[in-house]
Amino acid sequence: MLENIVLGFSVAVSATNLSFCFIGVLLGMFIGVLPGIGPLAATSLLLPVTFYLEPSTALIMLAGVYYGAEYGGSTASILLNLPGTPANAVACLDGYPMSKQGRAGVALMMTTIGSFVGGSIGIVVLMALTPAVVAFAKAIGPTDYFAVMLFGLLAAATIGQGSPARGIAMVVIGVLLGSIGADMNSGTIRYGLGIPELFDGLHLVVLAMGLFGVSEVIASITTADRQAFQSSVSLRSMIPTRDDMRRSVFPILRGTAVGSFFGPLPGTGPSIAAFMSYALEKRVARDPSRFGQGAIEGVSAPESANNAAAQTAFVPTLAMGIPGSPTMAIMLGAMMIHGIQAGPLMMTEHPDVFWGVVASFWIGNLMLLVLNIPLIGIWVRILQIPYRLLYPSILCLICIGVYSTNSSAFDVWMVLFFGLVGYLFKILDLEPAPLLLGFILGPLMEEHLRRALLLSRGDFLVFFEQPISGTLIVVTVGLVLWAVTIQIRRFMDPVRPGSEEAVLGETPER
Amino acid sequence: MGKDSVQKPDQGRGRDVGGLLAAGLVGAIGLFFTLGALNYDLGTARRMGPGYYPLLMGAACLVVSLLILLPALRRPATRVIFEAKPALMVAAGIAAFAVAIPRFGLVPAVFLAAAISALGHEKTGLLDTILLAAFLSAGAWLIFIVGLGLPLPVVKGLW
Numbered sequence: 001m002l003e004n005i006v007l008g009f010s011v012a013v014s015a016t017n018l019s020f021c022f023i024g025v026l027l028g029m030f031i032g033v034l035p036g037i038g039p040l041a042a043t044s045l046l047l048p049v050t051f052y053l054e055p056s057t058a059l060i061m062l063a064g065v066y067y068g069a070e071y072g073g074s075t076a077s078i079l080l081n082l083p084g085t086p087a088n089a090v091a092c093l094d095g096y097p098m099s100k101q102g103r104a105g106v107a108l109m110m111t112t113i114g115s116f117v118g119g120s121i122g123i124v125v126l127m128a129l130t131p132a133v134v135a136f137a138k139a140i141g142p143t144d145y146f147a148v149m150l151f152g153l154l155a156a157a158t159i160g161q162g163s164p165a166r167g168i169a170m171v172v173i174g175v176l177l178g179s180i181g182a183d184m185n186s187g188t189i190r191y192g193l194g195i196p197e198l199f200d201g202l203h204l205v206v207l208a209m210g211l212f213g214v215s216e217v218i219a220s221i222t223t224a225d226r227q228a229f230q231s232s233v234s235l236r237s238m239i240p241t242r243d244d245m246r247r248s249v250f251p252i253l254r255g256t257a258v259g260s261f262f263g264p265l266p267g268t269g270p271s272i273a274a275f276m277s278y279a280l281e282k283r284v285a286r287d288p289s290r291f292g293q294g295a296i297e298g299v300s301a302p303e304s305a306n307n308a309a310a311q312t313a314f315v316p317t318l319a320m321g322i323p324g325s326p327t328m329a330i331m332l333g334a335m336m337i338h339g340i341q342a343g344p345l346m347m348t349e350h351p352d353v354f355w356g357v358v359a360s361f362w363i364g365n366l367m368l369l370v371l372n373i374p375l376i377g378i379w380v381r382i383l384q385i386p387y388r389l390l391y392p393s394i395l396c397l398i399c400i401g402v403y404s405t406n407s408s409a410f411d412v413w414m415v416l417f418f419g420l421v422g423y424l425f426k427i428l429d430l431e432p433a434p435l436l437l438g439f440i441l442g443p444l445m446e447e448h449l450r451r452a453l454l455l456s457r458g459d460f461l462v463f464f465e466q467p468i469s470g471t472l473i474v475v476t477v478g479l480v481l482w483a484v485t486i487q488i489r490r491f492m493d494p495v496r497p498g499s500e501e502a503v504l505g506e507t508p509e510r
Numbered sequence: 511m512g513k514d515s516v517q518k519p520d521q522g523r524g525r526d527v528g529g530l531l532a533a534g535l536v537g538a539i540g541l542f543f544t545l546g547a548l549n550y551d552l553g554t555a556r557r558m559g560p561g562y563y564p565l566l567m568g569a570a571c572l573v574v575s576l577l578i579l580l581p582a583l584r585r586p587a588t589r590v591i592f593e594a595k596p597a598l599m600v601a602a603g604i605a606a607f608a609v610a611i612p613r614f615g616l617v618p619a620v621f622l623a624a625a626i627s628a629l630g631h632e633k634t635g636l637l638d639t640i641l642l643a644a645f646l647s648a649g650a651w652l653i654f655i656v657g658l659g660l661p662l663p664v665v666k667g668l669w
Contacts, residue, residue, distance in 0.1 A: 169536045169574045172567055176543045179564045188560040191546055214600065221596035221631050388631035389642055392624040395600065396646050399607040399623055400616070400654055404662060412608035416601055423597055427590055428532040446563045458556030483577070490581035 001127070004355045011356030012363055017060050020053065021360050024061035025367045028068020033076050033379050034390060038088075039310075040327045040433060041216060042069035044208035045394075047334055048401040055338040056353045060360040062334055064367070066327060067310050070270060071115055071368055074303060075379050078107045088306075090274040094291060094298030101294050105376070106240045110248055110300040112372045118256045118304030119365040122311030125260045127358060129312070130347075133264075133319035137344035142451035143462055145320075147469035148266075149445045151476045152322055153437060155267025162431045164483030170430055174438020175445070177202055184443075185450065197410045204333040206402060206411050207439060210418025211425075211432040213398045217391045218423045244296045251281050251301035259308025264315040266324035270306045277305035311361060318342055318354060321444070326433040329440040528590045529582025533575050540571030599630025615663040616655065620647040 011017065024046070031042040046065050050058035073088035078095035091111065098107040140148075153175075157167035180191040181201025192198050240248075255277040262273040281301045282291045291298050314331075316322045321343030323329040335342045340350055347354050402411050422432050456462035464470045547568055553559025603626040611619035625643035628634045634642075655664055 163578075165574060165577045166532065169532075169571065169578060172571045172574055173536065173539055175567050176539065176564065176571060179543075179567070183560040185558075186551070186560045188550055190550060190560055190564060191543070214604065218593070218597050218600050221600075222593050386633075388628065388634050389638075391631075392603070392628040392642060393646055395603060395627050396607075396620050396623050396650060399604060399611075400620070400650060400662075403607075403611055404654070407662075409608045409612050412604060412611075416604040416608070419604065420597065420601060424535065427592055428528055428535065430532055430536075442567070446558075449563065450558045453555050453558060458554060460555065487577045487580050491584055 001131075004351065005127075005359065007352060008355030008357075008359030011056055011352050012060065012359035016054075017057050017356070017360065018363065020057050020061040021064045021364050022367055024064025025068040025364050025371060028065035028070075029072040029075075029368075029371070029375070029379070030068075030382065031065070032069030032072020033382055034072075034394070037069075037213075037216065037394070038073055039066050039069035040330065040436075041208075041212040042066070043327060043330045043334075044205065044212055045397060045401060047205050047208070047330065047337075048405045050334065051337070051405060055335070055340050055350075056356045058334060058338055059331070059340075059353065059357045060364075062331060063314075063357060063360060064364045066331070067115075067119065067307060067361075067364060068368065070306060070310050071111070071372070072379070074111050074115075074306075075108060075376070076383060078111065078299070079104055079380060080383060088274075089271075090278045090302040090306075091299060093278065094293070094295050097292065097294035098296070098299065103294065106244060106296070107299050108372070108376055109240055110244060110296055111303045112369055114248065114252050114255065114300035114303040115307040116365055116369045117252050118259055118306065118308035119311050119368075120362070121256045122260055122263065122308035123358065123361045123365070125308070125312050126315055126361070129264065129315050130319045130358075133315055134344045134347055137320045140468060141466075142448040142455065143466050144468040144472075146445055146448035146452055147463060147472040147476070148320070149322055149441050149448065151472045152266030152316070152324055153441050153445070154476050154479050155265075156325060156437050157267075157434045158479045158483050159267040159272070162429065163486070164479075165487050166430050167434050168480070168483055170425070170432065170434040171438040174435035174440075175442030176438075177207070177435070178439045178442035179446070184447070197408065202414070202439070203405070203411065204330070204337070204439070205405055206414045207418055208330060208436060209398045209402055210415040211422035211435065213394065214415060214419025215422030215426055215432065217394055218419065219426050220387065221391060240296075247296055248300040251277075251297040252304045254280060254284075255301035255304030255306075256308045259305035259310075260312050262305075263309035263312030264324065266316065266322070268309075269313055269325040269327075270309040273305040273309035274302040277301045307365075314361075318346060318357075319344065321346075323437065323440060326436040329437045333440050526582040526585035526588050528588045529578060529585055531590060533579035533582055536578060537572060537575030540568050540575055542568075544568030544572060596630040600627050603627030603630075611662075615665040617647045617651055617665050620650040 012021070027046060028039070028042055031037055031045065032039065037045075043062055043065050046062065050061055053061065070088075074091045074095070077088040077091035078099055081092050081096040095107045095111070098104065153171050154168065157171040158164035178201070180198060182189050182199055189199050258277040258280060259270070259273040262268040262276065263270075278291075278298055278301065281297045282288050285291065285295070285297065313324055313328055316324050317328045317332055321332065321341065323332045332342055340346065340353060398415065399412055402415050403409070405411065425432050452462060453460070462469075463473050543564055545568075547561040547565035550561030550564075551559035552561040552565060555562075603623045606626050607619045607623035610622050621643045624646040625639050628639045628642055651664060655662065
C-alpha cells in the first residue's frame with residue numbers, strides 16, 4: 001500500500017498535473033457556482049478540454065472539476081437560496097437563514113472545513129475499500145457482472161428524484177442510444193440511418209452537452225431571474241466562533257460516515273447522502289427546532305457527507321468499471337476515450353494512473369480549502385452577473401468545445417438536436433441524467449450478457465442460479481415492481497398524493 | 511435539477527397532457543428502436559446477434575411507455591409549458607455557429623452564436639447583445655486560439 005501511495009504522489013505532484021488539478025478545481029468551482037449547472041454539466045463541459053492531455057492529467061483535472069463543482073453549488077445555495085444541484089439543496093435549509101442573519105461567511109467557512117474533512121476521510125475509505133472491491137470483481141464472472149450493472153442502472157433510475165417509471169424510461173432510452181453505431185462483435189452498423197458520422201456511435205460529449213448544457217440553458221432562460229446577493233462577504237466575517245466549531249465536530253464526523261456509506265452504493269450519491277445526513281443531525285440534535293433557522297450543524301454535516309460521498313463514489317467506478325451515478329458515468333466515459341479500461345485490471349495495468357488520480361484527490365481537496373478563502377468575493381461577484389449575459393457564454397463554450405473535438409460541424413448540429421430533445425424531456429418531467437448512465441453502461445452490459453449466455457449456452461436461468469447474480473436480480477426485479485406498483489396505484493387513485501413521494505421528497509404527481 | 515417542474519396543476523377538467531406526451535415520446539422512441547432491431551440478425555440466446563439486445567431493450571422501452579401512460583389516463587389536467595422563444599433562439603444560435611465556423615472561422619461564429627442566442631432573453635436589448643457578442647468573440651479568440659492553441663480557423667479569408 002505504501003509504495004502505491006508514494007507512486008501516486010510522484011505522479012500527482014508533477015508540475016503539469018498540479019497545474020491541471022488547480023485549473024480543474026478552479027473551473028469546477030466557477031462553473032458550479034453558476035445556477036443550474038452542477039458537477040455533471042461541469043464535467044461534461046470540460047471534457048473536450050481534456051482530450052489533448054495525458055490520461056492521468058485528464059482524469060486529475062476532471063476529478064478536480066467534479067468536486068470543485070460540488071463545492072461551488074453549495075456557495076450558491078448559501079448565498080442565494082438557489083441550489084446549483086439537488087445535492088446542494090440541503091445547504092439552503094440552514095445556510096440561507098444563516099446568510100440572512102449576516103453569518104454567510106461562517107456558513108461558507110464551515111462548508112469548506114466540512115467538505116475538506118469529509119473528502120479527506122472519504123479518500124482514506126476509498127484507498128481501503130478499492131483493493132477489496134477489486135478482489136471481489138476479479139472473482140466474479142460475466143453473469144454476476146451483468147447483474148451488478150443491471151442493478152446499478154435500475155437503482156439509479158428508480159431511487160432519487162422523479163417518478164421511478166420515468167427514470168427507468170430514461171435509462172432504457174440511454175441504453176438504446178448506446179447501441180447506435182458499429183456493433184463490436186459483428187461489425188454491423190446499427191441505426192446508422194445512412195449517416196457516416198453515426199457509424200462510430202454517438203459521442204458522449206455531444207450527448208452530454210446537448211442533454212445537459214443546452215437543454216438546461218433553454219429551461220433556465222425564463223426561470224433564472226434571481227435576486228442578487230447584495231452585501232459582500234469579508235474575510236473577517238468568515239471566522240467561525242468557537243461555539244460553531246465545537247458544535248460541528250460530531251456532525252462533520254457523522255456526515256462523513258453517512259457519505260462514505262452512500263457514496264459507493266449505486267443509485268445513491270452526494271445528494272442522498274446530504275439529505276440523510278441532515279435528517280440524521282436533526283434527529284440526534286438536542287434541540288431540533290433550531291434546524292431551518294440557521295443551525296450550523298445543518299450546514300457542516302451535509303457538506304461533509306456530500307464530499308465524502310463524492311470521493312467514495314469512485315470506488316465502484318475505478319475498481320469495477322461500474323459507475324454508480326451519471327457523473328461517474330462521465331468519468332468512466334472520459335477514461336474510455338483515453339483508452340483506459342477502468343475496472344479490476346486498472347490497478348495492475350495502469351497503476352500510475354490509478355494511484356496518481358487517488359493522490360490527486362488529496363491535493364485537490366487541499367486546493368479547495370485554500371482557494372476558497374480568498375476567492376469567496378469573486379464567487380459572490382459572479383453570482384451577481386445577470387443570467388441573460390451568462391448563458392450565451394455557456395452556449396459558445398459548448399459549441400467551441402464540441403467543434404474542437406473533431407472539427408465536425410455535424411457534431412454541433414447533433415448538440416442542437418439533443419438540446420431540443422433534452423428540453424422536451426425536461427418539460428415532460430423526464431430527467432436526462434439517468435439517460436447518460438444507460439448510454440455508458442448499456443454497451444458494457446451487452447458484452448457481459450453475451451458472454452454470460454455464451455457460457456450458459458443460451459440458458460437465462462443461469463442469472464438466478466448463481467448466488468450473487470440471483471440476489472441482485474431479485475432485488476432489481478423488486479425495484480421494478482415497486483415502480484410498477486406506484487404507477488398502478490396512481491392509476492387507481494389519481495388524486496391523492498402517495499406517501500412514498502413524501503418520503504423521497506418528490507413533488508406529488510399532478 | 512431541483513427546480514420546480516414547469517408543469518402546473520390545474521384543478522379543472524382535462525387530461526394530463528404532460529404524462530400523455532411523455533408516454534407518447536418514450537413509446538415512439540421504443541417503437542423506432544424495436545422496429546429497427548428487426549432489420550438486423552437476431553441470432554439466438556446462445557449466440558446473440560446484433561439485433562438481439564436492441565430488440566430486448568426496445569421492447570422494454572415500449573413496456574415502460576405503457577407504464578407511464580397508465581396514470582396519465584386518469585390524472586387531472588396539467589399544462590405543459592413550452593417556452594418557444596428561448597428554445598428557438600438558442601437553437602438558431604447553435605445553428606449559426608455550425609454553419610459559420612467551417613465557412614467563416616471562429617470569431618464570426620462565436621459572434622453570431624452569442625448574438626442570436628442572447629436575443630432569446632426578453633431583457634436583452636440590441637446594444638447589450640452586440641457588446642456581449644463582441645466581448646465573447648474576442649474572449650474566445652484569446653482563450654482558445656492564443657491561450658490553448660486550438661487548430662481552429664480564426665477568420666476565414668484573413669488568417
